[in-house]
Amino acid sequence: SQQGEEDPQALSIQEGENATMNCSYKTSINNLQWYRQNSGRGLVHLILIRSNEREKHSGRLRVTLDTSKKSSSLLITASRAADTASYFCAIGGKLIFGQGTELSVKP
């Protein structure tokens, strides 16, 4: 299966702390994308990292990619209550999603 698998399934932290979510996959990829989904809403694209990139930043987000381990991580620094959402990694041309990590940031 190409499916990305996120870990942990759920994460609860305090505002201001950092949150790290991991994604593992099984096939070779051209790129990997991370999305956020607030409850009852659509998916918001966060970041795309290509297979020849090791790290990418966007604001408080930092994504790493290790193609030798077939894994990626999403780090959210200085988290805010508004970061509370589910986070998904997706791979492949038609996007194969994992189950997601449910992040809860407590004020």
Place this chain on the structure above:
Amino acid sequence: NAGVMQNPRHLVRRRGQEARLRCSPMKGHSHVYWYRQLPEEGLKFMVYLQKENIIDESGMPKERFSAEFPKEGPSILRIQQVVRGDSAAYFCASSPSRGGGSGNTIYFGEGSWLTVV
């Protein structure tokens, strides 16, 4: 620049009725994808279309489900004779050209929530 527009946002159908979900891609996007999300699960790919063509329907159930993306107008996901198990959120996404694996961002709509009673 409007995003991916889906309607209706919420739809209630009785068992056996038909559900039609519409999706207008972002301006300039000719590639459309449909996904289904069951409660507390991730999104599952259903179908990938370009204008007037179905490119990949490997995720579509074999019966009752169909999708189209005509030359003019929105993409339609049609579910005939709905059953309770069809209750889910259906998301449409679009990209300007072949998405994901080619490095193109795929943008999502807000979803259509189907409830079958």
